[in-house]
Amino acid sequence: MLKKYRADCHIHTCLSPCGDSEMLPETIIKKVKEQGIDVICISDHNATENVLEVKKVGNREGITVIGGMEITSKEEVHVLAFFNDDSDLNDMQRVVYDNLPGTNNQELYGYQCCVDEFGYIKFLNQHLLIGATTLSIEEVVDAIHRFNGIAIAAHVDREAFSIVNQLGFIPEELEFDALEISSECNYREFSKKYISKEYGIMRYPIVSFSDAHKLDDIGKRCTIFICEKPTVESIKEAIKGVNRVILCDNSDV
Numbered sequence: 001m002l003k004k005y006r007a008d009c010h011i012h013t014c015l016s017p018c019g020d021s022e023m024l025p026e027t028i029i030k031k032v033k034e035q036g037i038d039v040i041c042i043s044d045h046n047a048t049e050n051v052l053e054v055k056k057v058g059n060r061e062g063i064t065v066i067g068g069m070e071i072t073s074k075e076e077v078h079v080l081a082f083f084n085d086d087s088d089l090n091d092m093q094r095v096v097y098d099n100l101p102g103t104n105n106q107e108l109y110g111y112q113c114c115v116d117e118f119g120y121i122k123f124l125n126q127h128l129l130i131g132a133t134t135l136s137i138e139e140v141v142d143a144i145h146r147f148n149g150i151a152i153a154a155h156v157d158r159e160a161f162s163i164v165n166q167l168g169f170i171p172e173e174l175e176f177d178a179l180e181i182s183s184e185c186n187y188r189e190f191s192k193k194y195i196s197k198e199y200g201i202m203r204y205p206i207v208s209f210s211d212a213h214k215l216d217d218i219g220k221r222c223t224i225f226i227c228e229k230p231t232v233e234s235i236k237e238a239i240k241g242v243n244r245v246i247l248c249d250n251s252d253v
């Protein structure tokens with residue numbers, strides 16, 4: 001049976017150098033429940049160490065947590081990647097770390113905290129998570145699909161780190177499952193601006209999430225997926241189906 005799932009699939013934790021230190025498993029899930037959200041995806045920059053800890057709290061509290069990350073391609077384009085199985089997520093993480101040069105300067109870019117489910121710091125991630133991988137966008141999207149994941153071009157309306165701004169258009173061969181518009185973007189205005197075929201944008205389904213780096217932003221923008229269960233496969237199906245994806249902000253639900 002089809003059900004409506006309110007989803008915020010772009011949430012950072014304290015592992016992202018730009019993520020607020022309050023973005024901890026328990027505080028995130030508390031806020032998610034307050035916002036009436038059913039499904040979240042954890043998407044730290046190029047890293048996944050906090051996914052399992054948020055999942056543990058989500059399991060306890062009846063919130064579906066899908067693991068993923070926001071990968072930076074060598075063109076400096078952000079791509080959201082989500083996986084159902086932890087083993088697929090780990091395989092993707094290995095590919096990213098094998099192609100992510102540099103060491104973090106925490107004074108300059110911020111602390112990258114790997115925490116347990118209660119928010120205690122286990123260790124600091126030393127990778128340069130704010131940096132770009134040496135993988136092209138095509139290689140990122142291909143790897144995500146090879147590991148059974150879903151690939152979404154992040155915040156395509158923004159000037160920074162969006163495929164539209166970096167390339168000016170979306171090449172035909174790129175097989176994104178959807179494009180994300182940011183929480184501040186009005187869909188009607190966006191579609192009016194990019195309706196022209198030359199951008200290659202309107203052939204993709206559009207979703208929208210909060211890109212929360214602090215607690216107050218969680219749920220600022222959600223997408224409702226109409227599907228049987230809240231898994232990556234079902235969401236993929238919903239995205240492909242007509243009228244099975246509804247963009248909404250807080251006031252809509």
Ligand SMILES: [Zn+2]
Nearest residue numbers: 070078154161
């Ligand atoms: Zn981003």
Ligand SMILES: [Zn+2]
Nearest residue numbers: 010012070211
């Ligand atoms: Zn983000």
